[in-house]
Amino acid sequence: xxxxxxxxxxxxxxxxxxxxxxxxxxxxxxxxxLAYSGGLDTSIMVGLLQEVLGAEVVTLTLDFGxxxxxxxxxxxxxxxxxxxxxxxxxxxxxxDEFFSGYIAKAVKANSLYxxxxxxxxxxxxxxxxxxxxxVAEHEGADAVAHGSTGKGNDQVRFDLSVAxxxxxxxxxxxxxxxxxxxxxxxxxxxxxxxxxPMGASKYSVxxxxxxxxxxxxxxxxPAAEPPEDVFQWITPPEKAPDSPLGVKLxxxxxxPSALEFDGVKITGGVNIVTTLNELAGKNGVGMIDxxxxxxxxxxxxxxxxxxxxxxxxxxxxxxxxxxxxxEENGFKPVIDKLWSECVxxxxxxxxxMKELGAFVDASQEKVSGWVSLKLYKGTAQVLARNSPxxxxxxxxxxxxxxxxxxxxxxxGFIKLYGLNTVMAGKIAKAAQMAVKA
Ligand code: ARG
Numbered sequence: 001x002x003x004x005x006x007x008x009x010x011x012x013x014x015x016x017x018x019x020x021x022x023x024x025x026x027x028x029x030x031x032x033x034l035a036y037s038g039g040l041d042t043s044i045m046v047g048l049l050q051e052v053l054g055a056e057v058v059t060l061t062l063d064f065g066x067x068x069x070x071x072x073x074x075x076x077x078x079x080x081x082x083x084x085x086x087x088x089x090x091x092x093x094x095x096d097e098f099f100s101g102y103i104a105k106a107v108k109a110n111s112l113y114x115x116x117x118x119x120x121x122x123x124x125x126x127x128x129x130x131x132x133x134x135v136a137e138h139e140g141a142d143a144v145a146h147g148s149t150g151k152g153n154d155q156v157r158f159d160l161s162v163a164x165x166x167x168x169x170x171x172x173x174x175x176x177x178x179x180x181x182x183x184x185x186x187x188x189x190x191x192x193x194x195x196x197p198m199g200a201s202k203y204s205v206x207x208x209x210x211x212x213x214x215x216x217x218x219x220x221x222p223a224a225e226p227p228e229d230v231f232q233w234i235t236p237p238e239k240a241p242d243s244p245l246g247v248k249l250x251x252x253x254x255x256p257s258a259l260e261f262d263g264v265k266i267t268g269g270v271n272i273v274t275t276l277n278e279l280a281g282k283n284g285v286g287m288i289d290x291x292x293x294x295x296x297x298x299x300x301x302x303x304x305x306x307x308x309x310x311x312x313x314x315x316x317x318x319x320x321x322x323x324x325x326x327e328e329n330g331f332k333p334v335i336d337k338l339w340s341e342c343v344x345x346x347x348x349x350x351x352x353m354k355e356l357g358a359f360v361d362a363s364q365e366k367v368s369g370w371v372s373l374k375l376y377k378g379t380a381q382v383l384a385r386n387s388p389x390x391x392x393x394x395x396x397x398x399x400x401x402x403x404x405x406x407x408x409x410x411x412g413f414i415k416l417y418g419l420n421t422v423m424a425g426k427i428a429k430a431a432q433m434a435v436k437a
Contacts, residue, residue: 013044013188014051017178023052029170031056031141035128035158036089038077039205040196041147044185045174046084047192049145052178057145059086060135064124065095065209065274084194090135095209098127099269103210105357107316108254108364109339110332116290117302118309119343120211125154126348129161136169143170150176153295154206157346164349182216203230209273211286211306222301226289233277233305237284237378244376245283246383247276249315251371254364256312273308280307284378295345311380315371318382323366323389335359 032049036042036059049057059081063074074091081089102123105111111119132144144162148155150173159171174180182204189196204216214230228236249272250258258265259272266275280286286307292300321329339356347353369387373380396405 013048013180013184016184017048017052017174017180021052021178026053026055026143026170026172029053029055029142029172031058031087031139032143032145032172033058033060033090033132033136033139033141034086034145035132035147036061036077036081036086037147037206038080039147040182040185040189041175041180043080043084043194043196044180044189044192045145045147046081046086047194048174048178049172050085052174055143056087057085058088058090058135058139058141060090060092060128060131062128062131063091063093063095064098064127064207065270080195088139092131094127094131095270098124098208098210099273102127103273104255104269105360106210106343107256107312108367109356109360110313110317110320110336111340111343112313113340113344114290114292116288117292117304117344118211118306118313119340120208120304120306120309121206121213122153122157122344122346123210124206124208125157125346126161129158130165132158133162133165133169137166141169143172145172145174147175148173151294151296151298153344153346156295157348160346161349209270209277210309211304214303214305215300219301219303222291226303230303231287231305233281234287234307235282235284237287240282240284240377244374245279246372246374247279247311248370248372249312250369251316251319252368254316254320254360254367256316273312276308276311278307280311280375280380281305283375285375285380286310287378311373311375314380314382315373315385316367318371318385319369319387320363320367322369322385323387323391324363325391328363332360332363 032053032055034042034045034049034057036046038061046057046059049055061074061077061081078089078091106119106123113119113122132146135141136144146154146158148158155173155176158173162169162171186196188194202217203214203219206213212233218224219226219230245261248260249256256269256272258267259275261279266272286305286309288302288304288306290302292302294300320332324332335356339353339360342348342350342353342356366389368389369385371385372383374383395403397403
């Protein structure tokens, strides 16, 4: 086992945990796989898990296409994890898997929790859990660990997903289980020489290519406007370019398949999403600030940056409306809502997800075509759309000469369609007369 690095200065946090927590529950835990983002919580956890449990820690980082992880940062992250005392650092590029297995499904289900949040963080968690379990099984670890608090949704998502995939693995969430406080963590990191990312003391951030979320600090006051430095992906609309950018998005059975802008056409899901994050972000599109109802019952103020998701979901919805019948347009949102609530609530591995997914997939057979939009100072406006499966017939809808729609048919239709309304009107009138008489 790797030697635990000695800390010269204050070790209060370790002592605090050792004296406050019943460590017998971790008996037999010799190796832990930690979901490591390089942020404040997970950085201090490498040493803490070792020192408190005397266990070997393997760190795991996934590249979800978040700009924060771009380029050489990943090597730095490995170096940092090892310097903090990790026995090994595992890294996987999951961008394609995240797009095809998670984002694509979310697009098909128009996933917006409470009508606003594209479920970006929520979609990433079950994939992290899948890798935590796979690495733990491969490494012969007895437990996995994550940096979630006891107040959020992520603990629910991690714990449930890991338990669904391998119930024998112990799940440790030190911030929750050992009651670590953010200010204590910051102080301990400073005293122990643990480098934490700039701004870590200001906000708690989570990001993947479907969106970036910021919590904590001044954001905890819903009556206060979010400071400008919260937004790292999106230019404030008032500072965005003065001329609009036109984009055209193609869908193949509900999944984004190509993107055209400035005369360039690109393909590939990851490429489309990351490019759109840049294009829409530059034009101020995708800021979301809403009051969210968490799984654990708390209401919280959430600030998101979701440029690509905002544009893609808007275009997809428009295309659906164009190819669906009125009844499909009325019913699918019911399924979409349930799907989104399950994802938000950590039920990715619940059997209902597969069943809802089967309906969603069946509905997407005809959701192919393109939608063009204008990105301009914070808005994404649909300009036009086209699909070989459109239920729209210009010949029928046109008010010009030559339409095949027989307007006289409307008379008989209105009589039958309005039977209830007319009957109710008659009765109401008779009742009124009776009162007067
Ligand atoms: N409220 C969001 C969710 O539950 C985002 C949570 C992300 N965590 C963070 N530290 N910013 O999906």
